Amino acid sequence: MDGCHSDQFRFFDKLDNLEFTFNDPLKIALKIRSVQDLEIFVATADHGSLSAAARQLALSPAVASAGLKRLEADLGAALFVRTTRSMRLTLAGERLLGRSKALLDGLREAEDELRAGGDGVEGQLHISMPSDLGRHVVLPWLNDFQARHPGVRLRLQLTDRVADIYREPVDIGLRFGKPPGSSMVALPLLQDNRRVLCAAPAYLARRGVPASPHALGDHNCLCFMLDEAVNDRWGFSKDGEDIEVTVQGDRVADDSEIVRRWALEGLGICYRSRIDVQADLAAGRLRQVCPDWQGSNVPLYMVLANRRQVSPAVRVLREFLVARCQALAGS
Numbered sequence: 001m002d003g004c005h006s007d008q009f010r011f012f013d014k015l016d017n018l019e020f021t022f023n024d025p026l027k028i029a030l031k032i033r034s035v036q037d038l039e040i041f042v043a044t045a046d047h048g049s050l051s052a053a054a055r056q057l058a059l060s061p062a063v064a065s066a067g068l069k070r071l072e073a074d075l076g077a078a079l080f081v082r083t084t085r086s087m088r089l090t091l092a093g094e095r096l097l098g099r100s101k102a103l104l105d106g107l108r109e110a111e112d113e114l115r116a117g118g119d120g121v122e123g124q125l126h127i128s129m130p131s132d133l134g135r136h137v138v139l140p141w142l143n144d145f146q147a148r149h150p151g152v153r154l155r156l157q158l159t160d161r162v163a164d165i166y167r168e169p170v171d172i173g174l175r176f177g178k179p180p181g182s183s184m185v186a187l188p189l190l191q192d193n194r195r196v197l198c199a200a201p202a203y204l205a206r207r208g209v210p211a212s213p214h215a216l217g218d219h220n221c222l223c224f225m226l227d228e229a230v231n232d233r234w235g236f237s238k239d240g241e242d243i244e245v246t247v248q249g250d251r252v253a254d255d256s257e258i259v260r261r262w263a264l265e266g267l268g269i270c271y272r273s274r275i276d277v278q279a280d281l282a283a284g285r286l287r288q289v290c291p292d293w294q295g296s297n298v299p300l301y302m303v304l305a306n307r308r309q310v311s312p313a314v315r316v317l318r319e320f321l322v323a324r325c326q327a328l329a330g331s
Contacts, residue, residue: 035104035107036059036067037067037070038100038104039057039104039308040057040068041093041096041097041100042097042100042101043057044068044087045089045097046306048086048087048088049086056306068080075096077090078092078093079092079093104307105307108310121151122152122313123152123311123313124153125171125313125317126157126170126172127155127171127173127174128172128173129157129174130158130159130174130256131158131159131255131257132256132257132259132260132276133174133256133276133300135158136260136276136279137275137276137279138174138321141321141324142154142156145320148320149316152313152317157170160224161226162226171309172302172304172314173302173303174302174303175303176193176298176299176301177299177301179303184304184306185303185305185307185309186302186303187301188300188301189300189302189318189321189325190325190326192297192299192329193273193274193297193298193299193300193329194273194274194294195271195296195298196272196274196277196288196291197210197270197271197288197290197293197295198263198277198286199263199266199269199270199286200285200286201284201287203266204287209289210269210289211290212290213234213243214245217245217248219268220250220251220267221234221247221248221270222249222251222253222259222268223253224252224253224259225252225253230252232247234247234271234295236294236295236296237293238293250268256276260272260277260280263286264285269289271295273298274329275325275328278328278329302318
Protein backbone atom coordinates (compact mmCIF):
# COMPACT_ATOMS: atom_id res chain seq x y z
CA MET A 1 0.00 0.00 0.00
CA ASP A 2 1.26 3.48 -0.83
CA GLY A 3 1.25 5.31 2.55
CA CYS A 4 1.84 8.70 0.91
CA HIS A 5 -1.50 8.66 -0.88
CA SER A 6 -3.88 6.80 1.44
CA ASP A 7 -6.25 8.98 3.43
CA GLN A 8 -5.88 6.75 6.47
CA PHE A 9 -2.12 6.10 6.10
CA ARG A 10 -2.46 2.49 7.21
CA PHE A 11 0.64 0.36 7.45
CA PHE A 12 1.09 -3.34 8.16
CA ASP A 13 2.49 -4.08 11.62
CA LYS A 14 5.08 -6.81 11.24
CA LEU A 15 5.08 -7.56 14.96
CA ASP A 16 1.49 -8.62 15.52
CA ASN A 17 -0.35 -8.34 12.20
CA LEU A 18 -2.19 -5.21 13.41
CA GLU A 19 -3.21 -2.49 11.04
CA PHE A 20 -2.73 1.01 12.46
CA THR A 21 -2.78 4.67 11.57
CA PHE A 22 -0.66 7.64 12.66
CA ASN A 23 -3.40 8.36 15.19
CA ASP A 24 -2.06 5.62 17.47
CA PRO A 25 1.29 6.60 19.03
CA LEU A 26 1.73 3.21 20.75
CA LYS A 27 1.56 1.29 17.50
CA ILE A 28 3.88 3.80 15.86
CA ALA A 29 6.37 3.05 18.64
CA LEU A 30 6.08 -0.71 18.01
CA LYS A 31 7.32 -0.30 14.45
CA ILE A 32 10.30 1.94 15.28
CA ARG A 33 13.59 0.23 16.10
CA SER A 34 15.24 3.31 17.67
CA VAL A 35 13.85 6.25 19.64
CA GLN A 36 16.81 8.22 18.29
CA ASP A 37 15.44 7.78 14.77
CA LEU A 38 12.23 9.48 15.86
CA GLU A 39 14.24 12.28 17.49
CA ILE A 40 16.14 12.78 14.22
CA PHE A 41 12.83 13.03 12.35
CA VAL A 42 11.38 15.63 14.76
CA ALA A 43 14.58 17.72 14.82
CA THR A 44 14.82 17.66 11.01
CA ALA A 45 11.19 18.78 10.72
CA ASP A 46 11.79 21.60 13.23
CA HIS A 47 14.92 22.89 11.49
CA GLY A 48 14.11 22.02 7.87
CA SER A 49 17.63 20.67 7.62
CA LEU A 50 19.18 17.28 8.38
CA SER A 51 22.59 18.82 9.12
CA ALA A 52 21.05 21.21 11.67
CA ALA A 53 19.22 18.29 13.29
CA ALA A 54 22.48 16.38 13.51
CA ARG A 55 24.18 19.33 15.24
CA GLN A 56 21.34 19.67 17.76
CA LEU A 57 21.47 15.96 18.61
CA ALA A 58 25.31 15.82 18.60
CA LEU A 59 25.32 13.25 15.79
CA SER A 60 27.34 13.01 12.60
CA PRO A 61 25.41 13.84 9.40
CA ALA A 62 25.90 10.25 8.24
CA VAL A 63 24.36 8.80 11.40
CA ALA A 64 21.43 11.23 11.21
CA SER A 65 20.81 10.43 7.55
CA ALA A 66 20.91 6.69 8.22
CA GLY A 67 18.48 7.05 11.12
CA LEU A 68 15.97 8.98 9.01
CA LYS A 69 16.15 6.45 6.18
CA ARG A 70 15.69 3.61 8.67
CA LEU A 71 12.59 5.29 10.13
CA GLU A 72 11.04 5.72 6.68
CA ALA A 73 11.78 2.06 5.94
CA ASP A 74 10.24 0.95 9.26
CA LEU A 75 7.05 2.92 8.58
CA GLY A 76 6.95 2.22 4.85
CA ALA A 77 6.46 5.87 3.94
CA ALA A 78 8.49 8.82 2.67
CA LEU A 79 8.42 11.50 5.38
CA PHE A 80 10.23 14.29 3.52
CA VAL A 81 10.42 15.73 0.03
CA ARG A 82 14.15 16.31 -0.44
CA THR A 83 15.71 19.03 -2.58
CA THR A 84 19.29 20.24 -2.80
CA ARG A 85 18.48 23.15 -0.47
CA SER A 86 15.76 22.01 1.90
CA MET A 87 13.66 19.20 3.27
CA ARG A 88 9.87 19.58 3.30
CA LEU A 89 7.48 17.29 5.11
CA THR A 90 5.22 15.07 3.03
CA LEU A 91 1.59 14.74 4.07
CA ALA A 92 2.55 11.52 5.87
CA GLY A 93 5.35 13.37 7.65
CA GLU A 94 3.02 16.15 8.74
CA ARG A 95 0.58 13.65 10.23
CA LEU A 96 3.36 11.80 12.02
CA LEU A 97 5.06 14.90 13.47
CA GLY A 98 2.54 15.85 16.16
CA ARG A 99 2.14 12.27 17.33
CA SER A 100 5.90 11.81 17.42
CA LYS A 101 6.40 14.84 19.66
CA ALA A 102 3.73 13.60 22.07
CA LEU A 103 5.29 10.16 22.13
CA LEU A 104 8.81 11.50 22.80
CA ASP A 105 7.56 13.84 25.53
CA GLY A 106 5.86 10.93 27.28
CA LEU A 107 8.96 8.74 27.06
CA ARG A 108 11.17 11.51 28.47
CA GLU A 109 8.84 12.18 31.36
CA ALA A 110 8.78 8.48 32.22
CA GLU A 111 12.58 8.30 31.96
CA ASP A 112 12.97 11.33 34.24
CA GLU A 113 10.68 9.82 36.86
CA LEU A 114 12.44 6.46 36.80
CA ARG A 115 15.89 8.01 36.97
CA ALA A 116 15.02 10.37 39.79
CA GLY A 117 13.20 7.91 42.04
CA GLY A 118 11.68 10.98 43.70
CA ASP A 119 10.81 14.51 42.65
CA GLY A 120 13.73 14.57 40.21
CA VAL A 121 14.85 18.05 41.28
CA GLU A 122 18.56 17.40 41.06
CA GLY A 123 21.51 17.69 38.72
CA GLN A 124 23.44 20.57 37.18
CA LEU A 125 21.74 23.46 35.39
CA HIS A 126 23.82 25.83 33.27
CA ILE A 127 21.86 29.09 33.02
CA SER A 128 22.61 32.17 30.92
CA MET A 129 20.89 35.46 31.78
CA PRO A 130 21.24 39.23 31.32
CA SER A 131 23.81 40.89 33.58
CA ASP A 132 21.67 43.21 35.69
CA LEU A 133 18.69 40.88 35.89
CA GLY A 134 20.95 38.08 37.06
CA ARG A 135 22.93 39.97 39.69
CA HIS A 136 20.18 41.98 41.32
CA VAL A 137 16.99 39.98 40.77
CA VAL A 138 17.49 36.33 39.90
CA LEU A 139 20.63 35.51 41.93
CA PRO A 140 18.90 35.84 45.35
CA TRP A 141 16.00 33.78 44.02
CA LEU A 142 18.34 31.02 42.91
CA ASN A 143 19.94 30.95 46.36
CA ASP A 144 16.47 30.28 47.79
CA PHE A 145 15.79 27.65 45.13
CA GLN A 146 18.96 25.75 45.96
CA ALA A 147 18.15 25.91 49.67
CA ARG A 148 14.86 24.16 48.86
CA HIS A 149 16.46 21.71 46.42
CA PRO A 150 20.03 20.99 47.57
CA GLY A 151 20.45 18.36 44.84
CA VAL A 152 20.61 21.12 42.21
CA ARG A 153 24.00 22.47 41.13
CA LEU A 154 24.17 25.74 39.20
CA ARG A 155 26.55 27.20 36.64
CA LEU A 156 25.63 30.80 35.85
CA GLN A 157 26.60 32.87 32.83
CA LEU A 158 25.80 36.54 33.44
CA THR A 159 26.11 38.44 30.19
CA ASP A 160 23.99 40.70 28.03
CA ARG A 161 25.28 38.87 24.97
CA VAL A 162 22.63 36.40 23.77
CA ALA A 163 24.09 32.93 24.28
CA ASP A 164 23.79 30.42 21.42
CA ILE A 165 22.11 27.59 23.31
CA TYR A 166 22.66 25.22 20.36
CA ARG A 167 26.44 25.63 20.26
CA GLU A 168 27.34 26.67 23.82
CA PRO A 169 27.12 24.50 26.95
CA VAL A 170 23.97 26.27 28.15
CA ASP A 171 20.86 24.41 29.33
CA ILE A 172 18.61 27.42 29.95
CA GLY A 173 18.60 31.00 28.72
CA LEU A 174 16.59 33.74 30.43
CA ARG A 175 15.75 36.25 27.71
CA PHE A 176 13.67 39.35 27.23
CA GLY A 177 11.36 38.83 24.26
CA LYS A 178 10.30 35.59 22.60
CA PRO A 179 12.80 34.37 19.97
CA PRO A 180 11.13 35.14 16.62
CA GLY A 181 10.48 32.28 14.23
CA SER A 182 12.55 29.89 16.32
CA SER A 183 12.30 26.16 16.93
CA MET A 184 13.55 26.70 20.47
CA VAL A 185 11.25 26.05 23.41
CA ALA A 186 10.25 29.40 24.94
CA LEU A 187 8.43 29.18 28.29
CA PRO A 188 6.97 32.46 29.60
CA LEU A 189 8.04 33.67 33.04
CA LEU A 190 6.58 37.19 33.02
CA GLN A 191 4.34 38.21 30.13
CA ASP A 192 3.64 41.82 31.14
CA ASN A 193 7.03 43.48 31.63
CA ARG A 194 7.00 47.02 30.31
CA ARG A 195 10.03 49.21 29.95
CA VAL A 196 9.87 52.29 32.17
CA LEU A 197 11.58 55.66 32.20
CA CYS A 198 13.29 56.30 35.51
CA ALA A 199 15.91 58.49 37.14
CA ALA A 200 17.33 59.21 40.58
CA PRO A 201 15.55 61.92 42.63
CA ALA A 202 18.80 63.92 42.67
CA TYR A 203 18.92 64.07 38.87
CA LEU A 204 15.29 65.14 38.61
CA ALA A 205 15.80 67.82 41.26
CA ARG A 206 18.76 69.15 39.30
CA ARG A 207 17.46 68.90 35.74
CA GLY A 208 13.69 68.86 36.17
CA VAL A 209 11.07 66.22 35.34
CA PRO A 210 10.17 65.80 31.63
CA ALA A 211 6.45 66.32 31.09
CA SER A 212 6.31 63.71 28.32
CA PRO A 213 8.70 61.52 26.30
CA HIS A 214 8.82 64.30 23.71
CA ALA A 215 10.87 66.32 26.21
CA LEU A 216 13.63 63.72 26.50
CA GLY A 217 15.71 65.70 24.01
CA ASP A 218 16.44 68.14 26.84
CA HIS A 219 17.83 65.40 29.09
CA ASN A 220 20.86 63.16 29.40
CA CYS A 221 19.66 59.69 28.44
CA LEU A 222 21.63 56.61 29.46
CA CYS A 223 21.68 54.06 26.66
CA PHE A 224 22.35 50.35 26.44
CA MET A 225 24.31 48.84 23.54
CA LEU A 226 24.18 45.26 22.26
CA ASP A 227 26.53 44.04 19.52
CA GLU A 228 27.52 47.64 18.74
CA ALA A 229 23.87 48.60 18.16
CA VAL A 230 22.88 51.43 20.51
CA ASN A 231 19.30 51.29 21.82
CA ASP A 232 18.64 55.01 21.40
CA ARG A 233 15.08 54.74 20.03
CA TRP A 234 12.65 54.48 22.90
CA GLY A 235 9.02 53.53 22.23
CA PHE A 236 5.92 54.67 24.14
CA SER A 237 2.15 54.53 23.86
CA LYS A 238 -0.73 56.47 25.39
CA ASP A 239 -4.44 56.55 24.56
CA GLY A 240 -3.88 54.73 21.28
CA GLU A 241 -0.96 56.95 20.24
CA ASP A 242 2.35 55.19 19.56
CA ILE A 243 5.53 57.23 19.39
CA GLU A 244 9.24 56.54 19.09
CA VAL A 245 11.72 59.05 20.46
CA THR A 246 15.39 59.15 19.46
CA VAL A 247 17.43 60.05 22.53
CA GLN A 248 21.02 61.01 23.21
CA GLY A 249 23.35 61.33 26.15
CA ASP A 250 26.97 61.27 27.24
CA ARG A 251 27.09 57.59 28.29
CA VAL A 252 26.55 54.27 26.50
CA ALA A 253 27.40 50.80 27.88
CA ASP A 254 27.10 47.20 26.70
CA ASP A 255 26.44 46.10 30.29
CA SER A 256 22.90 46.69 31.56
CA GLU A 257 24.10 46.81 35.18
CA ILE A 258 26.33 49.79 34.40
CA VAL A 259 23.38 51.68 32.87
CA ARG A 260 21.38 51.08 36.05
CA ARG A 261 24.30 52.21 38.24
CA TRP A 262 24.62 55.43 36.27
CA ALA A 263 20.94 56.12 36.85
CA LEU A 264 21.27 55.42 40.59
CA GLU A 265 24.18 57.86 40.75
CA GLY A 266 22.00 60.63 39.33
CA LEU A 267 23.76 60.85 35.97
CA GLY A 268 20.72 60.65 33.69
CA ILE A 269 17.45 58.98 32.71
CA CYS A 270 17.34 55.30 31.78
CA TYR A 271 14.77 53.16 29.95
CA ARG A 272 14.71 49.80 31.67
CA SER A 273 12.56 46.72 31.98
CA ARG A 274 10.36 47.11 35.06
CA ILE A 275 11.51 43.84 36.61
CA ASP A 276 15.10 45.17 36.57
CA VAL A 277 14.27 48.36 38.50
CA GLN A 278 11.16 47.39 40.50
CA ALA A 279 13.12 47.14 43.78
CA ASP A 280 14.79 50.53 43.17
CA LEU A 281 11.42 52.14 42.42
CA ALA A 282 9.83 50.61 45.53
CA ALA A 283 12.73 51.80 47.73
CA GLY A 284 12.73 55.31 46.26
CA ARG A 285 16.24 55.03 44.83
CA LEU A 286 14.75 55.65 41.39
CA ARG A 287 11.58 57.49 40.41
CA GLN A 288 9.43 56.65 37.41
CA VAL A 289 9.19 59.42 34.83
CA CYS A 290 6.13 59.97 32.59
CA PRO A 291 4.16 57.15 34.27
CA ASP A 292 1.08 57.86 32.11
CA TRP A 293 3.05 56.70 29.04
CA GLN A 294 3.61 52.96 28.57
CA GLY A 295 6.99 51.74 27.41
CA SER A 296 7.40 48.78 25.06
CA ASN A 297 6.67 45.33 26.44
CA VAL A 298 9.62 42.95 26.88
CA PRO A 299 8.22 39.67 28.31
CA LEU A 300 10.69 37.44 30.10
CA TYR A 301 11.11 33.87 28.81
CA MET A 302 12.96 30.73 29.80
CA VAL A 303 14.45 29.42 26.56
CA LEU A 304 15.71 25.88 25.89
CA ALA A 305 17.10 24.25 22.77
CA ASN A 306 14.49 21.47 22.72
CA ARG A 307 11.94 19.66 24.87
CA ARG A 308 14.44 17.00 25.84
CA GLN A 309 15.88 19.55 28.27
CA VAL A 310 12.60 20.11 30.14
CA SER A 311 13.62 17.88 33.04
CA PRO A 312 11.85 17.77 36.43
CA ALA A 313 14.43 20.25 37.77
CA VAL A 314 13.74 22.65 34.88
CA ARG A 315 9.96 22.36 35.34
CA VAL A 316 10.18 23.07 39.08
CA LEU A 317 12.62 25.95 38.50
CA ARG A 318 10.27 27.49 35.97
CA GLU A 319 7.31 27.29 38.39
CA PHE A 320 9.50 28.85 41.09
CA LEU A 321 10.64 31.72 38.84
CA VAL A 322 7.09 32.41 37.62
CA ALA A 323 5.90 32.77 41.22
CA ARG A 324 8.80 35.09 42.10
CA CYS A 325 8.31 37.23 38.98
CA GLN A 326 4.59 37.63 39.68
CA ALA A 327 5.26 38.55 43.30
CA LEU A 328 7.82 41.18 42.29
CA ALA A 329 5.57 42.60 39.56
CA GLY A 330 2.75 42.96 42.07
CA SER A 331 4.87 44.67 44.72
